[in-house]
Amino acid sequence: MGLVKPKKFLGQHFLRDLGIANDIADTVDTCPELPILEVGPGMGVLTQFLMKKERKVKVVELDFESVAYLKENFAALEGHIIEDDFLKLKLENIFDGKPFVLTGNYPYNISSQIFFKMLDYKDLIPCCTGMIQKEVAERIAAGPGSKTYGILSVLIQAWYKVEYLFTVHEHVFNPPPKVKSAVIRMTRNETTDLGCDEKLFKLIVKTTFNQRRKTLRNSISSILDKSHPLSADPIFNKRPEQLSVQEFVELTNRVEVALAEAKHRE
Numbered sequence: 001m002g003l004v005k006p007k008k009f010l011g012q013h014f015l016r017d018l019g020i021a022n023d024i025a026d027t028v029d030t031c032p033e034l035p036i037l038e039v040g041p042g043m044g045v046l047t048q049f050l051m052k053k054e055r056k057v058k059v060v061e062l063d064f065e066s067v068a069y070l071k072e073n074f075a076a077l078e079g080h081i082i083e084d085d086f087l088k089l090k091l092e093n094i095f096d097g098k099p100f101v102l103t104g105n106y107p108y109n110i111s112s113q114i115f116f117k118m119l120d121y122k123d124l125i126p127c128c129t130g131m132i133q134k135e136v137a138e139r140i141a142a143g144p145g146s147k148t149y150g151i152l153s154v155l156i157q158a159w160y161k162v163e164y165l166f167t168v169h170e171h172v173f174n175p176p177p178k179v180k181s182a183v184i185r186m187t188r189n190e191t192t193d194l195g196c197d198e199k200l201f202k203l204i205v206k207t208t209f210n211q212r213r214k215t216l217r218n219s220i221s222s223i224l225d226k227s228h229p230l231s232a233d234p235i236f237n238k239r240p241e242q243l244s245v246q247e248f249v250e251l252t253n254r255v256e257v258a259l260a261e262a263k264h265r266e
Contacts, residue, residue: 004043004065014042015105015131017172024131025049027165027185028101031127035095039086039104039114039130042066044074046105051076058094060086087113091121102128108177111136112152115186122159122188129185137164137182149241151209155202158194158245160186196252204252208240215239216251223255230258 004014015021024046028036035056041047043066050057051074060082061067067083082089087110094100102125106114111132118128135148140156141164142149156162168181194201204223211219217226217236224231235243235251243251 004063004069013105013108013173013175013177015045015172016174018045020168020172021045022049023166024103024105024129024183025053027129027183028053028103028127030129030185030187031101034126035098035100037091037094037100037102039102040107041070042105043069046103047074047077050103056080056095058082060084060089062086087117091117091124097124099124099126101125102130104130106130106132108133108136108179115140115152115156118186119155119159126188127185128160129183131168131181131183133177134167134180134182137184140184140186144242144244146241150212151206154205154209154245154248156186158201158249159188159191161189162186194249196249197256200256201248201252204255205240205248212240216243220255224258225262228258228262230254 026049028050033055035058036050036053038047038050038057038059041059041061042063047057047059047070057077058080059070059077061070062083062085064083067081070077070081082094102118115128118125136152139148139150140152141162142153163185165183165185168183170176170178170180173181204220207223208216208219215237216239217231219240220231220236230236233254235247
């Protein structure tokens with residue numbers, strides 16, 4: 001069959017530069033020996049270099065044309081092509097419950113959702129690499145005080161060390177995207193327990209950043225009433241982008257105690 005035509009509704013931008021594809025493949029070497037799951041292989045430009053790593057490689061692809069192309073051109077992938085939506089997969093079934101490296105030239109329209117799913121399976125994914133929209137990569141890697149620091153930054157950095165590796169320009173894709181791209185690597189840090197209620201932590205991070213221009217006192221009011229004595233603490237004069245991951249953990253613990261006390265008084 002001929003080349004696969006990129007489909008806009010799938011967010012497909014096929015990488016044409018083999019040198020860059022090889023560089024992306026090499027990002028998985030931080031976690032040697034682990035099997036690899038590639039998301040959205042398209043016509044296999046990255047896949048061909050991943051398969052040289054001498055480890056088990058599986059790919060997940062939703063586009064039926066790309067699947068047909070891979071089956072015809074990559075005989076070694078037989079039995080290792082998962083024709084499905086990555087966001088709907090049970091990742092514990094991919095490599096029989098064993099850890100793996102996640103990589104890919106990720107579809108820009110679902111990259112954030114892919115990383116939220118990675119967080120749900122953080123104990124199975126010690127390393128995640130790949131190419132995404134430059135703006136999203138900058139957001140994930142941003143530190144406190146930055147305008148791009150947000151929900152993804154805090155939730156990912158709580159569990160992973162983030163490295164912004166290099167920028168990729170538009171002209172190396174078919175079709176060229178309207179934005180620049182970037183390659184990042186996220187490697188699990190030593191955290192095994194956040195030291196707070198993880199569900200409440202996520203709720204506080206998402207709630208406060210969804211109203212990032214407001215002070216914490218106002219943005220968190222749907223969780224903790226502004227009349228509660230705790231909200232008089234100076235930390236509530238800050239905005240969410242001023243808090244580090246550890247400060248969000250400490251805030252979560254204090255809010256949890258305050259909520260428990262308020263419930264006990266009812």
